[in-house]
Amino acid sequence: MKLKHSLFTRRQFLNGILGGWFGALAASVLYPALKFVFPPTREPDQVILPFSDCEDMKLNTVKNFPWGSKPGLLKKNDDGSYTAFVAVCTHLDCNVTYLSDQRKFFCACHDGWYDESGTHIGGPPPRPLRRLILSIEGEDLIIKREGVE
Amino acid sequence: MSSKGQKMGLRSWLDDRLGVSAVFGFLRDKKIPQHRHSVWYYTGSAILLFFAIQMITGFMLVFYYNPTLEGANTSVARIMTEIPLGWIIRSVHSWSASFMIAFVFIHLLSIWITKAYRKPRELTWISGVFLLLISLAFGFTGYLLPWDDLSLSATKVGTDIPRSIPVVGVWVTRLLRGGDDVTGDTLTRFFGFHVSILPLFLLTILAVHIYLVQKQGMSVPVSDEKKGKKLKELPFWPNFVYREMVVWLILTGILFSVAIFFPPSLEKAADLMAPAPEGLRPEWYFLFLFQMLKIFPSKILFINGDTIAVLLILLGIIAFFFLPLIDSKPAEKKGKIITAAAYLFIVFAVAMSLWSLLS
Ligand code: HEM
Ligand code: FES
Numbered sequence: 321m322k323l324k325h326s327l328f329t330r331r332q333f334l335n336g337i338l339g340g341w342f343g344a345l346a347a348s349v350l351y352p353a354l355k356f357v358f359p360p361t362r363e364p365d366q367v368i369l370p371f372s373d374c375e376d377m378k379l380n381t382v383k384n385f386p387w388g389s390k391p392g393l394l395k396k397n398d399d400g401s402y403t404a405f406v407a408v409c410t411h412l413d414c415n416v417t418y419l420s421d422q423r424k425f426f427c428a429c430h431d432g433w434y435d436e437s438g439t440h441i442g443g444p445p446p447r448p449l450r451r452l453i454l455s456i457e458g459e460d461l462i463i464k465r466e467g468v469e
Numbered sequence: 470m471s472s473k474g475q476k477m478g479l480r481s482w483l484d485d486r487l488g489v490s491a492v493f494g495f496l497r498d499k500k501i502p503q504h505r506h507s508v509w510y511y512t513g514s515a516i517l518l519f520f521a522i523q524m525i526t527g528f529m530l531v532f533y534y535n536p537t538l539e540g541a542n543t544s545v546a547r548i549m550t551e552i553p554l555g556w557i558i559r560s561v562h563s564w565s566a567s568f569m570i571a572f573v574f575i576h577l578l579s580i581w582i583t584k585a586y587r588k589p590r591e592l593t594w595i596s597g598v599f600l601l602l603i604s605l606a607f608g609f610t611g612y613l614l615p616w617d618d619l620s621l622s623a624t625k626v627g628t629d630i631p632r633s634i635p636v637v638g639v640w641v642t643r644l645l646r647g648g649d650d651v652t653g654d655t656l657t658r659f660f661g662f663h664v665s666i667l668p669l670f671l672l673t674i675l676a677v678h679i680y681l682v683q684k685q686g687m688s689v690p691v692s693d694e695k696k697g698k699k700l701k702e703l704p705f706w707p708n709f710v711y712r713e714m715v716v717w718l719i720l721t722g723i724l725f726s727v728a729i730f731f732p733p734s735l736e737k738a739a740d741l742m743a744p745a746p747e748g749l750r751p752e753w754y755f756l757f758l759f760q761m762l763k764i765f766p767s768k769i770l771f772i773n774g775d776t777i778a779v780l781l782i783l784l785g786i787i788a789f790f791f792l793p794l795i796d797s798k799p800a801e802k803k804g805k806i807i808t809a810a811a812y813l814f815i816v817f818a819v820a821m822s823l824w825s826l827l828s
Contacts, residue, residue, distance in 0.1 A: 351597055358640070361648035385741060387547045389650040391742040407744075411775070413629040413702055414622050414764075417744035428745045444763065451689075 337358040364388045365468045371461045374402065381435075382418040385463070391415050392452065392463065393425075393466050395436070405438050411445040425449060495683070504693050506628035509579035512572055513682070514713045515720055519569035520671070522724070523607075527664065536660035538653030541616035542738035549735055560732035565724055566608055570754050573604050581811045584804065585688040587795035593681040594793050596674050603671045608752055610663040616656060617736035622745040624659070625651045625700075627755075630762070633776040634783070653739065683764065691799055699793040750825065757821035759780060 322329040330335070369385055376385055377396040384407075385392045393407040393420065405425075407416050414429035424441075425434035433442035453464045456458035471652035484490045499650055507818050533552055535544035546771035548555035577597055586594035602660060613624045628651065693700060751759050765778040788795065797806045 358643050359648055361643075361650065363649075386742060387650045390646075391744075398788060409745075409756070412626040414745035414749070415743060416626055428747045429622060429749050444765070444774070446768065446775070 326346045361389075363390075363465060366462055367392070369394070369461045369463065370457055371456055374461055381422050382420075387452070387463070393418060394461075394463075397436075398441065402454055402461075403437070404454050406450040406452065408450070409445055410440065410447040410449065411443070416449070490744075496706050497704075499683075499686070500702040501687055501709045502689050502693075503701040503703055504690065506579075506583050507775065509576070509583065510687060510709075511713060511716050512576040512579060513583060514571060515572045515716060516576060517759050518717050518720060519565045519572065519676075519724075522565045522721075523562060523569060526558050526565065526670070527602055527668075529558050530562060530663055534613070534660075536657050538616075539657055541614060542735070545735055546617045549732075556732050557728060560728040561724065562611075563733040564728045565732075566611060567753070568720070570578075570604050570608055570722055573601050573756070577601055578811060578815065582798065582808055583688075584689045584799045584808070585690075585797070586690075587688065587799050590681070590685055590688060591793040593678060593685065595790055596678040596681065598786075598790050599674050600671065600678060603667055603674065605669070605754065607663065607667050608754060610659040610667065612752055613656060613659045613703065614663065615733075615735055618739050618740050618743060619736060619744045620748060621651065621739035621741070622749050623751050626749070627751065628655070630775075630779060633773060633779045635776070637780075650741075691804075695800065708767065757818040757824045760821040760825040763825070 352444040356392040364387065367385060367387060374383055374394055374396070376395075379396055379398050379400065381396055383394045383396075385394060385434050387406055388435050391407040393405045393416075395403045395405065397403060398440065407425075408414070409416050409429065410433050411427065411430060414427050414432075416425045416427045416432070416434070418424075423436045425436075426432070427434075427443070427445065431441070431443045434445065434449055435441050438445065438451060441446055451466070453466055453468075455464070456463045501507070501694055530548065532547050533544055533555065534540060545559070546557050550556075580597070592746065606652045607626075609627060613620045628642055628645045631638045631645070634641070643649065645655070645658070646652070647658045689700065693812075750756065760777065761782070762778055768774055769777055792807070798804055
């Protein structure tokens, strides 16, 4: 039924109202459901290690530290400086290891290789290892994510 | 009243309420055509056998298995060493998974080659491809549950692969992992997929699949259809069912023999921070995909090589889904090429798998 000056029939109007109501209801249920299924996972902004732990590392060796749920590697370079990496392969996420004798990072999953500065030099990895930013404040070695103040 | 009369009474009482005599009548009249390729008709019920064994042994494992970061590996170790006959149950579950997936592959390949997916059986095929994907998902999620170094790395790699799909990929990875990384949450989530979500999906689609097979009857290969002469037939009940039971008996014997002589191992519990172990390899049914990813160049004209590899694999799966629609002229040249593609696929998959095993 349609009134003379109306834009819709009564059925269109009711379907529109009901459909809109149903759509809004569905969205308001779906949104929290998706929130539940995809929990927030944030990487740590920073990790603090006591500097005394790393001071007496030998040159050209690495030390593990937990970077959130990923492993991190702190490397002491030949000139005594330090570099920190997220020790996760940029190919498909396997944990890498440092081979001191070859001066390379190695990923066993698909034979991925990185040189001692973390640059990908062999196998499937498409990008260098991710680096973290280091600073020493008093007794602490502070390891930060890039872009964090 | 005589006891016979009572039985008849019970039967008709049930029939009045459930109407099962129509089903029995249907099965009594069902006929299985006999020809050169009839052996493939037995693969479907072999899958059913192994799935039934997976359900029974799976539910038993659930009694002792503990789906947490701290408990998973020790609970499987306990099943292997302390629980009476636990090692056999786990071994049968692990072997029967391989047997089931092997038969799903054989089943689908035989249908591809004999073109049993021809009109009107397109939906039967499509539901079958869903069942293949669900079976692979069962294998993939189950592999993580013992939670040792190998299963952890395999899962890290496997769940990272979707990430190279543009836009939606990241969300697929997060959905599978329950976060950005593989953690204890991933383990618990995989357990949920493995023991509740996937079984529900599989049973539902299996019901549709079996309904369609009954409704449409067994298909006859193109060559026999063309000849047009009437094929010999075997009554489904009892002749065919009895033959199937003999096949089941033999397969069960083989399954239990390998399960008892070659139980699966269990390495020490996975460490989220440890480097990936050497010799990482997925289960045999993922080997050819694994090898493809391994040999794909990391960059092809500025585009990430993995993205291309994954999109190619996706394209392959989509084409596989719609095979009956693509194969629109089964008896002509195009149909022959599509049959040849099946053999090509077999050679490709076997060659890639061997390459991976030998390298
Ligand atoms: C209702 C059905 C099922 C239930 C309740 C179930 C339950 C389980 C449980 C509790 C485990 C962990 C114990 C262990 O790792 O030994 C497991 C492992 C596993 N499941 Fe299942 N499962 C079911 C069906 C399937 C199916 C259909 C497949 C494959 C086609 C499958 C493949 C596997 C695999 C490969 C493992 C790892 C075996 C190992 O190395 O120990 N499961 N399942
Ligand atoms: S995950 Fe490191 S090479 Fe593939």
